[in-house]
Amino acid sequence: MVAVTANPRRWWALGALVASMLTLGFDMTILNVALPTMAGDLGAGTGQQQWMADAYVVVFAALMLPAGLLGDRFGRRRMLITGLALFLAGSLMGALASDVNWVIAARAFMGIGGALVTPLALSVLPSLFDPDERAKAIGIISAASALGMPLGPIIGGWLLNHFWWGSVFLVNVPMAAIGIAACVFLLPETSDPASPRVDPLSTALTATGLGALIYAIIEAPGRGWSDGVVLAMFAAAAVLLTALVLRERRAVRPMLDMTLLAHRGFLFNTLAATLVMFVLSGLMFVLPPYLQAVLGHDALGTGVRLLPMMGGLMIAARGAQPVVAKFGARAVVSAGLVVLAFAALLGSRTTAESGYGFVALWLSITGVGFGFCVVPAMDGALGALPRDRAGSGSGLLMTLRQVGAAIGIALLGSLLAGIFRDRLDVTGLPPQAAHTAGESVIAAHLIAAKAGPDSAARLAASANDAYVHGMGVVLLVCGIAALVAALLAAVLLPKAAAPAQEAESTGAAMVVTVEDA
Template sequence: MVTVISTPASWHNPRRWLALGALVMSMLVLGFDTTILNVALPTMAEQLGASTGEQQWMADAYVVVFAALMLPAGLLGDRFGRRRMLIGGLVVFLAGSVAGALADDVNWVVVARALMGVGAALITPLAMSVLPSLFAPDERGKAIGLVSTGSALGLPLGPIIGGWLLEHFWWGSVFVLNVPMVALAIVACLVLLPETSDPASPRIDTLSAAFTTGGLGALVYAIIEAPERGWTDPLILTLLAAAAVLLTGLVLRSRREERPMLDMGLLAHRGFLFNAIAATLVMFVLSGLLFVLPPYLQSVLGNDTLATGVKLLPLVLGLSVSAKLAAPVADRFGARATVTGGLVVLAFAALLGARTTTQDGYGFTALWLAVAGLGFGFALVPSMTGALTALPADRAGSGSGLLLTLRQVGAAVGIALLGSLLSNAFRDRLDVTGLPSATADTAGDSVVAAHLIAEKAGSLHLAVSANDAYVHGMTLVLLVCGIASLAAALLAAAFLPGAPVAPRTGGAGVRMASVKADA
């Protein structure tokens, strides 16, 4: 085994675009799995008897583990080889997908999703961190944009593909979809990617990793369980306090380390910090929306699973158009104007959607979904690209891991917080007068459960009340999304650089990529 230091000649290998295709495919799969389960949740709630809280855990187990492990995962790749760890992540993700397809219990679904989150945590930062070894600085922004777009497009495509699968197969098919795609990505990475590493990367700090995992896990668990137990419940207060202590400990420990796992110095780069904040808030809104929309389309509007997925197409189309136009628009008008404009459009769409009533048909929903898709693309793609191109080249793994950790934290908190807001509002608004106590509690678990009970009891009143309660909760969620988007727009307008930050080049970038070849 011989170690060869990469030179600019390696940036012009024609196979680099095929390698990029493998990375985009990997990120697309991860995007699918962030949201593909959402459209299956009503079906799984019916067949597995899952409450709204359990549905949140099935959705959030993936993103919580994903977010909590991404920082140490980036360092593992820096230290032991990015291709090796990327392939390892794909294998773990494949194992989790198989386990999910075979699960027949809510708890096992949660375990499978958590295992997939472990794989995703390895895949995501490493897919980004190999790019400097494949592309010269003048092509790197385009490559980052394509990988980011693949991830972003996977989010709204997940429910559509999931809907088609559920229409033709059982709910476990949403996991089976991953198997051929991940297997192909593994082969492509083995054949096309060079092995790169950074021997000077910091050691894996197990205490910091424990702080990250424990802090985020406690925070999200508290948010999900609070509507059921109450925000003043001793367990919830203990978990929130533990999350605050653990995350504070992470920050304090990181400030003392010479080369910490959580590099707070990266946040000193204005372009990185505020682009990361914008991307995080966009993911908060997007993940929350994609959690609350499928039950509305399926239970309130009466669509089957395939139609539910298809009726999210306006969001996909809007996102596809704006993702394609985002780079030239940012080149013409500047990154600050593009991201700010996207966030304002997103806020308008959310506030428009908040006007939804139970009497509105799908046409109104399609309108504001298309507008939301435009806002997502113009806000997310330039903010991700701007943040990633601002990273120091010699911190590719851990730096991109920090950015993507923040983005996944936004997604996890979005599902947890907005899902809990919806659950609380639904339970408070639902009229269960005349129902036995146990039945009333079950009806309050979710709109799916309320409709099942209404159907068995022949109660039109309960079905109407369930629809009204769900739309009321969705309205509150959309109002919060609109306010969060406006706040992010103000931050972007005030603090983002007017143009993308040029990537750093030079010796650090060359030193970072050590390409291993068999002797």
């Protein structure tokens, strides 16, 4: 370790990792602000917007475990550079895309790169820093990821106000290029040839199973829940994911180590963290269209107006550990979920006339609740495992959280789409215009802009009312889900906090938390 800490390039190497994590961090929140603008320019309905968001998340979740193993076996620096290169290529593809399908493909390609970058950026730290410096290094990476959250909406909003929507992809290119150059010149190569081999069949089962499940959820509102294609996709997802679990349980050295779920602390902390991601991802999907289409703010204004939640999250995440030390993880996780439930239930009372002040209030409370429940839950999950299972446990935890996020976007977005379509008043519109207006609140406003004065005002008011009603139902579901999670946490989480494994446990939880959100 002395040789590592004496290496004068280690802090420059850390800069390469910071650039990588910052790029991934603000890319997630940039898209939330850009979706309404992209929907208007590309004519994307709610389902297509869900796919633009979920394509990245599904691929990310499916490939994160094999990506980490590839780095262990073939070199972490090599795979990290590969991931950044794929992310750069996907960003270029997204910037040059001319229709929705190409954007979805670009997002999926970026998901491959993100899956390589996220676990490997953390796994190289032990080779660079001794335990004393490692805690500081993790703190710096955490700060970079945290900075990406509020920067994303603001940068994205500014770009959308001055350039075309493809600029939110193009901004990733120089950042990824800097990360690649820094990795090439500053990062030492490390590997672990003894790590488990990548199982192509398990990887394929994960990707196809999750893809079938998300497809069925997103398509169900338009096709109908009893549609043959939807039912077939649900059945295929059940078969594929069951086959994955059975295969991994029988493997001698599995990629997805299901035996970790036998640890009570790990299981229920992971469940709490996954449910929180379900709630937060759905909320972040439905809120930007409300701010832009209903309240009439531009993209930059929307980004700035998301800051209260980011501020609440960062304050709570920083203050969570002292509170856990005093009251215990179970009490803090449960209380955080109750606060999150209260924020969502309060948000469900939002109307088209509420104004931003009310939204800022429940957004701030949402951030506080999220920060106080998810960081202790993730730290408790990792702390409940034996030290030699921390790596595989972290991979499983990150994967399940991404699955929760993907299902949150798909399920809550589909709920919103169905309510909006049923409640929207399209009386007097031609059939094609009525169908287009029912795709999303953005599309309804575009149709209203082309209609006569009387029809325009009526359609715009109906679209706003329908969207706000649907958003209220989504937030109500989020509140109930958070409340159920709080009750489960209070009853089922271990009473005593598990001993921390190392300083980097909490730091890793912070990195994953902030990057996901």
